[in-house]
Amino acid sequence: MEFIELIHINKLNGVILKYPRQDNIDGTVCITGHHLILSSRKEGVQELWLLHKNIDSIEKKENKPSSGITQGGSLFLKCKDLRIFQLDIASSTELNLMAQTLENLSSLQDPSLFYPFFYRHMNPIVENGYTLYSIEEEFTKVLATEEWRVSRANQNYTMCSSYGKAVVVPKNIDDETLVAAATFRQGGRIPVLSYRHTNGAVLMRAGQPLYGPKHRRCRPDEAILNAVVAIGTKGVIYDLRSTNSISQQQSKGGGTESNANYSQWKIYNRSMDEVDNQQLLESYSKLIEACNDREISCDKWVSKLESCGWPESVRNSLHTACIIAQHIHQKAEPVLVHGTRGEDATLLVCSLVQIILNPDCRTIRGLQALIEREWLQAGHPFGARHRCGPYAAGAPRAAPTFLLFLDCARQFLEQFPCSFEYRQSYLITLFEHSYASQFGTFLCDTDQERQSRGVYTQTTSVWSWLNQPGELPKYINPLYDPTPSVIWPSVAPMSYVIWEELYLRWMIEQNTEDREEQYKVIRSREQKLRSQAQQLRRELFDLAQQYYEPKQETCDK
Missing domain, CATH: 2.30.29.30 (Pleckstrin-homology domain (PH domain)/Phosphotyrosine-binding domain (PTB))
Structure with missing residues (x-):
């Protein structure tokens, strides 16, 4: 055409x-x-x-x-x-x-007709962003422990079409076991390593087990999970769905792990159903509708903001990440996270857990690496999810899951302004390029599709552009003071801050000397929430550090 x-x-x-x-x-x-x-x-x-x-x-x-x-x-x-x-x-x-x-x-709809395939970068490319973050380099310390290995059982994408070519798995599990276990997980998304903490506890992610109404069992899958649990201890499985959703999925052939077959694991659920369906896009649309309403009073605007559901999704995501991080950091327990397909809420929560636990993820290149391994190589379908935004009628699979992750990261920056190397303008830039860009990084749904369409050879990576010496300084936080320890965000309602620099930025005149004053005018809409947050924030941080306890909800078996 x-x-x-x-x-x-x-x-x-x-x-x-x-x-x-x-x-x-x-x-x-x-x-x-x-x-x-x-x-x-x-x-x-x-x-x-x-x-x-x-x-x-x-x-x-x-x-x-x-x-x-x-x-x-x-x-x-x-x-x-x-x-x-x-x-x-x-x-x-x-x-x-x-x-x-x-x-x-x-x-x-054909990605080969999109601008990245026609764009030619004007300046010489110093480094190829597509080859910056290989799985071997990202997991160098993990692989040195002799407990984990890189498997290429998915080299031709036959085991799992949405995973990358290489995954990190327990060293004593062979490729034949992985292939057998793939038939038991939604989309072939077997349990793979996401992160290994300094105390040795690990975070894994997967798709839902195909347990079904006949209570199917898969010993290869059990072997993968049991390989990471020390003798005399138990691991933790967090299913990111409500009990109703789990029951519905089980009637369709899915479900959750059974206590009988996974006796070495404690199974909990944290409902994040809105992230895995159309509800999240509707919340986003209502949020933008409220932000574009210039006539509404302050009180009504705050009420409309809260009722749209977006702030609750941000808080729920952060709260879930905190609970899982506590299992890993304080109890040294291995954790497996999954929802239905494991392509949305699962990746969101695993990414946030790593920002909490891993100081490297608070750097510019660390965030790039996190997005590469937890979103792009892990199969988040950017093409389908970003097919439409808040103004369109809505494509069947569209959802702003990645934006929800960036908003959660923005909350971290608000609460820990000196702990992150990047500014929020960096997050805004990632938001823009994930939806429409001259670069190919966020094209297509999977690594397999990007390979087959020539994205890696015919387009330029957004990391190649962002990491240029003339571009990178724009995004560096001048207040950055690395925090080597774990950071616990407050998840109290009063701590939520709307991302006005993104959601409200086009309501403000551009390129004027008094831009900051205009931001203050816009911020007056949330005056009540912010004033209370300032009074409570320090106290909440102290409580979170000292007394944070997870709320564990056992699945209804």
Whole structure:
């Protein structure tokens, strides 16, 4: 397919761009295969380059007819990076042609037609981001213990289509056992190592067991898990679903581990069902709707914010991570985490646990490595999850799980401002590129798909760009003072802080000297929550450090 077949109008003069808190721009719109470009003849006005893939929703509004004739109208382009543009077009015919063209180009589904395959980096690439974080280098210390090994049983993706080619597994478990165990886990996602703590306790992740209504058993799977439990001790399994969800999955052939077959493991559940279904996208949409409401009073806005469900998802994610981290750090217990497929809530929680326990994950390159091994190589389906944002009707598999992770990381930065090497602008940059980018890092759903489509050879990694000497300093936190110990975030409702620099940033004038003052005006909406949080935060941190106890809810067997 050629882009020309989708472009019904490629240039249009006299288009007026309207944007909140900005002067209107009268200019010319040009449409290419990947960008909408609006330029003005007025000197000093910067061009607008908008990736079609960034467009989340297109709304057309025609002007009221005059003398029975409709004359032009407006296109409202709502973007995945949360911007909203209004394009005023004088002719109804050109309005319709422009709307159809943008609909065609923004709804392309074939990754090979996306911009990263056509983009050419202007500066020399110092390092290849696709080869920076190999599994052998990331687990060097673990492999040196003689207890773990790198398995390439999935070299051809036959064991598990969503895992990478290599996984870290117990050394005394051979590849034949891994392949046999894969038939017992959803999507072949066998238990693999996610993190090994300094005290030797490990964090593993997997897909749900295919226990089913016939109570199926798999001894190879039991062997993998029992290999990490010391004699006379027990491990801990956290199923990230409610008991109702587990029962529903069991009727369909899934379920959770049985106490009888996994006697060396204690089984608990922490309900994070909203992360694994459409509910999370709905919460995100309601959050952005509340942020875009400029007329609402402070009290009503705070109420609307809390009722949207997003703050609760952030707190629940952090709370679950804290409980699991406590098992690992304080009790030295091995932990297995899984939900249904193990591609969303599982990866989210495992990533947060590592930020709590591992100081390396609080550095810029450490976060890159974490995203590589816990999201990209672990099979988070970025292509499907980021197919739409908060403004679209919603694709069947779309969900802002990765954004939820970044928001949780933002909460860490708020509570521990000196413990992280990166600023929140770094997290915002990752958010933007995960949805629409000139780089190929977040393309496709799996490592297998990225391999088959040539992503690693035909596109540039976002890490290659971010790690350039001229780019990296923008994201370094000048207050960074490495914290070698574990950090426990407060999960109290008063400690939640809305990420105004992301969700509210387009409500504020850009490139003005008094930008910080404008942020203070926006922040007044959450004055009550923040004032109480300031009074309680230090006390909550002290309590979390000294008396943190997990709330353990046993699965209903």
